[in-house]
Amino acid sequence: MARSVRFFHETGAPFICSKDSRLRSVDGANCYNLFIFLERVGLNRLLPRPKVIAVSGFSSNVGKTTLVCDLLERLPGWEAIKLTRGHYRSCGRDPVSCCVSDLLSDEPLVLSGRDSNYESRKDTGRFWDAGASNVHWVIVNDEQVQAGIAEALSRVKADGVIVEGNSFLEYITPDISIMCSRAEGGTIKPSARKVLPSCHFLYLSVVDGTQTEARQEFERFCASHSTGKIDLSALRVVTHDDLPLLVSRVCGSGDPTQPSAAKRGDRQYEA
Numbered sequence: 001m002a003r004s005v006r007f008f009h010e011t012g013a014p015f016i017c018s019k020d021s022r023l024r025s026v027d028g029a030n031c032y033n034l035f036i037f038l039e040r041v042g043l044n045r046l047l048p049r050p051k052v053i054a055v056s057g058f059s060s061n062v063g064k065t066t067l068v069c070d071l072l073e074r075l076p077g078w079e080a081i082k083l084t085r086g087h088y089r090s091c092g093r094d095p096v097s098c099c100v101s102d103l104l105s106d107e108p109l110v111l112s113g114r115d116s117n118y119e120s121r122k123d124t125g126r127f128w129d130a131g132a133s134n135v136h137w138v139i140v141n142d143e144q145v146q147a148g149i150a151e152a153l154s155r156v157k158a159d160g161v162i163v164e165g166n167s168f169l170e171y172i173t174p175d176i177s178i179m180c181s182r183a184e185g186g187t188i189k190p191s192a193r194k195v196l197p198s199c200h201f202l203y204l205s206v207v208d209g210t211q212t213e214a215r216q217e218f219e220r221f222c223a224s225h226s227t228g229k230i231d232l233s234a235l236r237v238v239t240h241d242d243l244p245l246l247v248s249r250v251c252g253s254g255d256p257t258q259p260s261a262a263k264r265g266d267r268q269y270e271a
Contacts, residue, residue, distance in 0.1 A: 049153065050079070051160040053250055054174035055203075056195060058181045058188045063205025065123045067180055068162050069130035070240070074247045079134040079158045080127040082117075083149060083165030086139055108148030109139040112155050123164070133158055138165075146171045160250070166191035169198070176250060178203050179235070183214035185221030193230060201246065202235040211239040 053071065057064045072078055086104045103109055111117045117124040117137040127135045136155055140148040149168040153161070166189075169177065179192065179199040183206060188196070206214040215237060222232045238246060 050156045050158060051250070052172065052174040053160065053162045054169055054177040055162060055164050056166045056169065056177065056179050056192060056199070058179070058186060058192050062180045062182050064164050064180045065126055066205065067178065067203055068164050069126050070243055071162055071246065072127060072130040072132050074243065075160060075250065076131060077133050077158050079136070079156050079161045080132040081136045081138060081149070081152045081161055081163040082123050082127065083138045083145070083163065083168055085145065085167060086141055103139045104141055108144040108151060110148060110151050110155070111137040166195060169195040176200050180205055181218070182207070183217040185218060185225060196230050199235060202232065202237050204237060204239045206239055211241045214239055
C-alpha cells in the first residue's frame with residue numbers, strides 16, 4: 001500500500017499510513033494501528049493480513065495451549081501469538097510461573113523470535129517445539145490489549161497465525177474462532193462469555209475417558225447449568241478426533257462450520 005494513500009476517519013479527518021503500519025492524522029493529533037482501523041470501518045480486506053485462528057477458553061487449564069500445539073504440528077509454516085494480560089499486583093499464583101508485572105510498562109511489550117521468548121515447557125516454548133515458524137509473546141495490561149495484538153499481527157509474515165487468548169477478540173475478527181472447555185464444563189469466565197456467541201467451534205479437551213464419553217459429559221453439564229442467554233447447544237462441539245476436520249476448515253475458504261455459503265458478521269464465507 002502506497003504511503004501517500006490517505007484514509008478518512010468517520011469524523012472526516014484524513015489519515016496517512018506510516019511505515020510502522022499506523023494511521024496518523026495529518027495534524028499529528030491521533031494515531032491508530034492500521035489493522036484495528038480497517039477492522040473498525042469494515043475495510044479490513046484492503047490490507048493483506050494472515051489467516052487468523054483464535055483459540056480461547058472457558059477458563060485457565062482447559063487445554064488451549066495443547067490445542068494450539070496440535071494445530072501447529074498440522075499447519076507447517078504457521079506462526080503463533082500468545083497473549084498474556086499482566087498486572088501491577090500479585091495475582092495469588094506462583095510468581096515464577098505466572099506473574100509478568102515486572103515486564104509491564106506504558107506501552108505493550110511484544111517479544112518475537114526464538115531468542116526472545118523460547119523457554120522449555122512454557123507455552124511459548126511449546127509453540128516452538130510444535131513447529132511454529134515464529135512466536136510472538138504479547139504482554140499487556142487491560143488497557144493495552146488492542147495495541148498489543150495489533151502490533152503482533154503486523155509482525156506476522158506467514159500465511160496464517162494461531163492466537164491464544166480471549167480478550168483480543170473484542171478488537172480482531174478471526175477467520176475461525178475455537179473455544180476450549182473441559183468435558184465437565186466448569187466456570188465460564190466473563191471474557192469467554194463475551195465472545196462465545198461468535199465462536200465457530202467448541203473444543204472439548206479430554207483428560208480421561210473416550211471422546212464419546214466427553215461429549216456425553218458436556219451434554220449433561222449443559223442440561224444442568226444455566227448459561228444465561230448463551231446457547232451452548234448451538235455451537236459445534238469437536239474433540240481431538242476431529243482435528244482433521246478443523247485443519248481442513250482452517251485451510252479451506254468456506255464457512256468453517258457449514259458446507260454451504262453462509263454469512264457471519266461482515267465476512268462472506270463461500271463453499
